[in-house]
Amino acid sequence: MNETLNKLNKLSNIKENKDIKSCSNAIFPGSHCPLFGATMIAAKLEGLATVIIGTSECTYYNKDFSVLRNGGIDKDNTWSYVMSEKEVVFGNQDGLKKAIKQIDQTNPKGILIVSTCVPELIGYDIIGLCNDLQDDVNAILMPVQTEHFNLSSHMPGITRTLEALSSIMKPQEKVEKTVNVLGWRGKSLKNSELFKLLEEQGVSVHLTLPTEGSIDSIIEAPKAELNLVLDFTALPLAKKMQERFNIPYVEFDRILDLDKIEAAYKEIEKALNISFGDKLEKFKNDAVISIEEAKNTLIGKSFVYGNTLFNVFKFTHFLVSLGMKTDYIQIRELYEGDEIYIDKLLELGCNPYTAKIANIGPLDDVYKVIKPNLYIGHEDPVRLSRLGIVQTANEGVDGLGFELPMQLATSLAKVLNSKDNSDNAMLKMMKAMGGN
Amino acid sequence: MGLYKFFPEPNEKMAELWTLITIKDCAILEYGPAGTTHFAIEGFGKLQATKRCYLATTDIDGSDVALGITKRLDLAIDEVVKNLSPKYLFVCASSVSSTIGTDILSICQMLQTNYDNTKLIALTNGGLSGNFTKGLEDIYLTIVKNIVQEPKNKNLKSYNIIGSSIDDLYFNADSLEIIRMLKGALDLECRCIFTSNCTIEEIEAMSESSINIVIRKEALKVAKYLEEKYNIPYIYDRPYGLLGTTQWLNDIANTLNLEINNDFIDEDTKLLKEQLGQIRRLNFMYPKKCLISGNYDTVKGIERFA
Numbered sequence: 171m172n173e174t175l176n177k178l179n180k181l182s183n184i185k186e187n188k189d190i191k192s193c194s195n196a197i198f199p200g201s202h203c204p205l206f207g208a209t210m211i212a213a214k215l216e217g218l219a220t221v222i223i224g225t226s227e228c229t230y231y232n233k234d235f236s237v238l239r240n241g242g243i244d245k246d247n248t249w250s251y252v253m254s255e256k257e258v259v260f261g262n263q264d265g266l267k268k269a270i271k272q273i274d275q276t277n278p279k280g281i282l283i284v285s286t287c288v289p290e291l292i293g294y295d296i297i298g299l300c301n302d303l304q305d306d307v308n309a310i311l312m313p314v315q316t317e318h319f320n321l322s323s324h325m326p327g328i329t330r331t332l333e334a335l336s337s338i339m340k341p342q343e344k345v346e347k348t349v350n351v352l353g354w355r356g357k358s359l360k361n362s363e364l365f366k367l368l369e370e371q372g373v374s375v376h377l378t379l380p381t382e383g384s385i386d387s388i389i390e391a392p393k394a395e396l397n398l399v400l401d402f403t404a405l406p407l408a409k410k411m412q413e414r415f416n417i418p419y420v421e422f423d424r425i426l427d428l429d430k431i432e433a434a435y436k437e438i439e440k441a442l443n444i445s446f447g448d449k450l451e452k453f454k455n456d457a458v459i460s461i462e463e464a465k466n467t468l469i470g471k472s473f474v475y476g477n478t479l480f481n482v483f484k485f486t487h488f489l490v491s492l493g494m495k496t497d498y499i500q501i502r503e504l505y506e507g508d509e510i511y512i513d514k515l516l517e518l519g520c521n522p523y524t525a526k527i528a529n530i531g532p533l534d535d536v537y538k539v540i541k542p543n544l545y546i547g548h549e550d551p552v553r554l555s556r557l558g559i560v561q562t563a564n565e566g567v568d569g570l571g572f573e574l575p576m577q578l579a580t581s582l583a584k585v586l587n588s589k590d591n592s593d594n595a596m597l598k599m600m601k602a603m604g605g606n
Numbered sequence: 607m608g609l610y611k612f613f614p615e616p617n618e619k620m621a622e623l624w625t626l627i628t629i630k631d632c633a634i635l636e637y638g639p640a641g642t643t644h645f646a647i648e649g650f651g652k653l654q655a656t657k658r659c660y661l662a663t664t665d666i667d668g669s670d671v672a673l674g675i676t677k678r679l680d681l682a683i684d685e686v687v688k689n690l691s692p693k694y695l696f697v698c699a700s701s702v703s704s705t706i707g708t709d710i711l712s713i714c715q716m717l718q719t720n721y722d723n724t725k726l727i728a729l730t731n732g733g734l735s736g737n738f739t740k741g742l743e744d745i746y747l748t749i750v751k752n753i754v755q756e757p758k759n760k761n762l763k764s765y766n767i768i769g770s771s772i773d774d775l776y777f778n779a780d781s782l783e784i785i786r787m788l789k790g791a792l793d794l795e796c797r798c799i800f801t802s803n804c805t806i807e808e809i810e811a812m813s814e815s816s817i818n819i820v821i822r823k824e825a826l827k828v829a830k831y832l833e834e835k836y837n838i839p840y841i842y843d844r845p846y847g848l849l850g851t852t853q854w855l856n857d858i859a860n861t862l863n864l865e866i867n868n869d870f871i872d873e874d875t876k877l878l879k880e881q882l883g884q885i886r887r888l889n890f891m892y893p894k895k896c897l898i899s900g901n902y903d904t905v906k907g908i909e910r911f912a
Contacts, residue, residue, distance in 0.1 A: 203641020226617035
């Protein structure tokens with residue numbers, strides 16, 4: 171039996187996060203930290219200053235990432251409060267307060283105060299500090315804790331930052347047929363099926379958080395009639411907004427199940443008092459036809475799940491229901507509702523090995539046994555190519571609505587067909603040279 | 607340390623990683639949260655250097671922190687040694703492991719008895735003192751003290767470049783220019799570019815060179831150590847400008863008792879004078895003030911030239 175696979179649990183044994191094992195003890199590259207997630211959200215928000223409290227290492231690399239995200243140092247409003255050894259031993263809340271007041275003098279509307287591993291380890295109370303200092307500054311202070319040793323990846327950093335931003339929101343008069351889009355981190359949604367349908371109904375988008383936002387638009391976010399939650403990381407924010415401002419939400423988080431997509435559209439119709447008419451039926455039928463066609467290529471093909479923007483279990487279930495197989499999936503952690511899809515997979519006879527995400531170093535060992543046709547996610551393309559494994563990172567699979575499962579199925583079929591086509595081309599060449 | 611609007615100053619841990627990461631066949635294992643390592647890999651990529659080492663993290667969770675459990679470090683070290691068989695494995699502390707007081711040094715000392723063919727080298731700097739310069743100095747010396755071997759075949763016409771660090775803007779071009787000049791002027795071969803472009807083997811064989819070319823003051827301790835232990839002289843300077851470079855070449859020639867190839871010098875001087883002439887003309891017509899910013903040795907060298 172393979173030494174690497176021996177370390178891992180099968181899906182049927184996954185009940186809680188500690189059941190998800192790493193395929194090696196020495197990990198490369200490792201998960202991103204929650205600080206990374208916080209910066210993903212905060213970096214581009216106009217009117218927001220962010221201060222990271224930590225060591226030079228955390229603050230330097232984070233600044234580097236933030237500058238990249240903003241397209242230049244001039245546009246970046248991320249500050250670094252670097253703790254000295256003395257501060258780690260003795261603390262220095264006064265120094266931190268002074269720093270925040272200095273940032274406040276540059277007149278941001280909000281200051282996100284992000285604590286990292288070391289300050290959290292020594293018990294810096296940034297929530298208390300914000301409460302203490304709020305009256306002395308003009309900007310709204312929002313604390314976010316991003317200690318990686320307690321949090322599995324960058325996702326909690328995203329969730330916590332989005333939640334923190336809700337504290338800046340103020341009650342507004344509702345504007346009919348206005349929505350907020352929460353959690354979307356992909357390309358522009360303007361050409362997506364969902365947004366074209368909404369536009370046709372005269373529905374406007376007030377805020378797309380975090381990709382197109384400013385502090386001003388966040389403050390006014392409660393004027394929307396409905397929140398569309400396009401990523402699970404924004405669900406706590408949506409729940410908070412429902413509680414504080416009575417704004418309902420509809421989850422439209424990269425759904426692949428055609429019936430669930432239809433149900434989500436119906437919820438939107440009801441919440442906004444609109445009707446998409448017979449377009450939904452047409453789009454659904456188109457999706458059914460395209461998916462059936464793609465199935466011809468997909469049936470019987472095997473894949474390894476690496477990482478995508480989708481929920482691993484929903485994604486895997488979709489592909490397995492189309493007749494694909496998998497013996498190895500990589501998981502970040504378990505989220506609410508995952509057990510439903512885990513049960514569905516097991517009912518379909520799918521019981522793959524499970525491994526912690528973000529550890530691609532030792533996968534050579536896995537490929538020797540698993541021998542997949544396809545790797546889905548980011549991996550070393552040279553290594554995969556050498557092993558004859560086709561790779562896709564779901565390029566172009568970025569729609570919303572019925573188009574999404576259609577894009578996914580056809581994209582995977584195309585990727586798998588290109589491998590087959592090249593083999594056939596080689597056969598043709600060999601024949602032309604006189605081979606059998 | 608304070609508040610920074612632009613980039614904060616890199617710390618000693620970054621000096622360690624940026625120094626080791628370009629050494630081929632080097633193995634590094636970091637004991638800390640995975641995000642630190644992942645961030646470092648992505649941050650490092652923008653320095654236009656090539657990662658040549660094996661790098662991994664153990665990751666660390668709340669239980670390890672609260673209870674001081676280091677089992678995952680033991681297992682990771684064992685795994686790396688058994689799968690990779692590196693000659694040297696650098697086991698690095700992180701800011702988290704330092705803050706909770708994990709004794710990386712003792713762990714390595716205890717585990718060393720299990721491994722005959724891999725030397726475990728503990729790097730206990732957690733990055734809390736924030737001193738890149740000291741960190742660079744320390745890691746250079748640690749590498750040399752642990753890896754350089756007794757010379758097998760002394761090569762009288764070879765040298766090492768010491769202090770080539772990827773945080774220098776033109777580290778690669780500078781090394782290549784030194785190699786070009788020393789080959790052309792003195793027919794010398796470069797054995798090791800320490801550490802921006804070298805291998806473990808080349809570091810082991812540094813003692814076989816006849817001179818060390820030190821281009822960074824953080825590398826002086828290394829040069830002094832090699833001089834004392836292996837009787838290798840060194841020249842500490844960065845060649846800038848016609849006069850500065852000529853002087854530098856003469857110093858090396860005199861140290862090694864060699865004759866300079868004057869044809870090479872004449873050819874290069876001719877090209878340089880043409881360029882210098884144009885710059886002087888422009889400066890005369892449009893005098894400019896300039897700010898020279900960079901590492902100490904670069905600034906010192908360019909200031910002399912300017």
